[in-house]
Ligand SMILES: Nc1ncnc2c1ncn2[C@@H]1O[C@H](COP(=O)(O)OP(=O)(O)OP(=O)(O)O)[C@@H](O)[C@H]1O
Ligand SMILES: O=P(O)(O)OC[C@H]1O[C@H](OP(=O)(O)OP(=O)(O)O)[C@H](O)[C@@H]1O
């Protein structure tokens with residue numbers, strides 16, 4: 001039985017649960033169950049605090065886990081990243097009261113509040129600087145006005161929380177994070193693990209691409225193929241009208257509208273975009 005750790009709450013939990021369900025695994029019920037047995041797929045899921053997941057996986061009690069790249073780094077768990085999952089994007093930044101000319105090279109001696117002390121300590125060590133790292137569990141942005149810290153290092157999503165507290169980020173990001181699937185560093189990848197990774201990869205891939213269908217006059221086919229080259233090459237099918245063909249191709253979701261504009265301008269008709277639920281490439 002494969003043992004997999006899932007975030008039980010927080011920013012990553014809903015997306016992680018959704019992704020596993022899309023990949024065909026059993027969902028946790030409405031309650032607060034800490035384990036779910038998916039007999040059909042031979043997997044037992046453990047719902048744990050996202051912060052703890054890399055510890056369990058790094059110690060080998062659990063085979064795989066979904067957590068944040070920043071949380072895994074801060075935990076110092078002995079894990080490696082098997083797959084980036086494309087949700088829960090955030091950056092991890094230093095921030096201080098706006099307009100005070102903050103500079104990462106002048107952090108020596110500062111009091112820095114954070115929920116991710118190891119990421120901060122590692123960064124300071126790399127810069128050869130000594131500062132006081134104050135570990136807080138959350139609501140870090142308020143610590144400056146309460147006099148506990150001079151500046152902070154925290155997760156930045158939209159940036160709304162920083163702005164609301166009169167803070168500005170400074171210096172390069174310490175971590176560019178998203179939800180990730182992790183395994184124990186150096187562990188053998190079993191057939192069961194490979195299957196779960198492939199299924200998740202299929203969902204990640206499906207979320208990043210869309211399927212595009214269109215009709216075009218035969219003489220436009222070269223132009224259309226250049227616009228939608230697909231992964232291998234587009235599927236071209238005959239239509240009842242011998243002068244026309246139907247084309248089917250996968251395109252990156254982020255470029256969808258630009259591509260549709262280009263196809264339309266080139267003379268393609270009946271351009272349809274649809275979601276892909278899952279795939280194996
Ligand atoms: N806007 C965001 N705020 C906080 N974490 C975010 C955000 N966007 C993505 N994340 C990611 O979610 C993970 C943090 O999740 P975690 O559950 O520990 O904290 P949380 O979402 O702040 O929940 P809580 O602190 O209420 O338990 C990190 O990997 C972080 O990068
Ligand atoms: O850039 P934003 O989109 O505003 O998001 C970032 C904020 O969200 C998180 O806090 P959360 O709400 O989880 O509270 P916490 O600090 O208690 O963890 C994080 O710690 C930041 O404070």
Ligand SMILES: [Mg+2]
Pocket residue numbers: 138
């Ligand atoms: Mg939080």
